[in-house]
Amino acid sequence: MRSERDPEEVLQDMAEHAERTGRLAAAADIRRRGDTIRRRRHVTSAALSVVLIGVVGAGVAAIQFNRAAQPLPIGPAGPTSTVVAPTGSPDVSPDSSPNASPDGSPIGVPASSDDPLVSGQRQVAIVRTDAFESAVSLLDEGRLGEVDGVEGRRLFVIEPQDQNTFLVRAAEPNPDGSDACWQVVSSGSDPLTVGAAVCAADDSRQRFAIAVVEGQGEDSVYAISSNSAYLQNSSTRGLILEELGDATLTTFFRLVDNGSAPR
Numbered sequence: 001m002r003s004e005r006d007p008e009e010v011l012q013d014m015a016e017h018a019e020r021t022g023r024l025a026a027a028a029d030i031r032r033r034g035d036t037i038r039r040r041r042h043v044t045s046a047a048l049s050v051v052l053i054g055v056v057g058a059g060v061a062a063i064q065f066n067r068a069a070q071p072l073p074i075g076p077a078g079p080t081s082t083v084v085a086p087t088g089s090p091d092v093s094p095d096s097s098p099n100a101s102p103d104g105s106p107i108g109v110p111a112s113s114d115d116p117l118v119s120g121q122r123q124v125a126i127v128r129t130d131a132f133e134s135a136v137s138l139l140d141e142g143r144l145g146e147v148d149g150v151e152g153r154r155l156f157v158i159e160p161q162d163q164n165t166f167l168v169r170a171a172e173p174n175p176d177g178s179d180a181c182w183q184v185v186s187s188g189s190d191p192l193t194v195g196a197a198v199c200a201a202d203d204s205r206q207r208f209a210i211a212v213v214e215g216q217g218e219d220s221v222y223a224i225s226s227n228s229a230y231l232q233n234s235s236t237r238g239l240i241l242e243e244l245g246d247a248t249l250t251t252f253f254r255l256v257d258n259g260s261a262p263r
Contacts (some may be wrong), residue, residue, distance in 0.1 A: 107223045108141040108211035113160035120159035123171040125256040144194035150248035157261040192241035
């Protein structure tokens with residue numbers, strides 16, 4: 001493809017041509033040729049600009065499309081009150097994880113009534129260490145479960161009894177004014193669960209052992225059991241009470257202080 005020439009080069013050629021032939025092109029013809037060359041150059045430059053703008057525009061559109069195609073990270077909805085606790089399982093290796101004792105005694109060190117969180121003087125949230133933002137709750141249908149929102153009753157007062165056992169009472173009373181406590185519920189061949197019942201300190205089904213398996217003070221991690229059946233999380237059944245035998249305990253809890261227990 002022949003490239004366009006500058007008007008100065010064209011005039012130089014005309015001058016050389018006139019010198020050779022003895023004839024000089026008319027001034028109008030010279031101007032016409034110069035204008036034609038300039039117009040062609042202007043058109044070529046404009047076309048090149050359009051092409052460049054189109055390429056840049058296509059690139060921007062491609063970037064925007066690529067960004068739009070990326071999914072936004074979405075997390076679960078968080079709770080709406082103050083019961084959220086730090087998460088994380090106890091830092092123990094598989095070989096050192098506590099197992100159920102042969103005599104059925106609690107795993108770890110039995111919690112002491114000197115611990116403010118189990119003294120009956122504080123209301124606490126009970127949060128499974130592997131739960132992202134869920135809290136243990138006595139649901140409206142009476143069963144103990146886990147919720148991300150405000151369903152059920154999620155604050156508890158842990159009251160020491162004798163023989164290193166505790167009543168776990170809902171901080172919020174029943175509609176009739178009576179207190180609701182955790183109680184072991186048997187459902188035939190199904191695993192044991194925990195439900196709500198009117199508090200009765202002399203009922204063995206309401207006595208729970210709470211043991212510290214790691215940490216101290218507000219950083220303590222606890223195991224919760226009833227007659228050697230441990231509160232465990234099942235992926236299909238939720239919170240259940242399970243005899244461990246030789247199995248490893250995998251469900252632990254933190255207690256989150258939420259202020260003085262209601263009178």
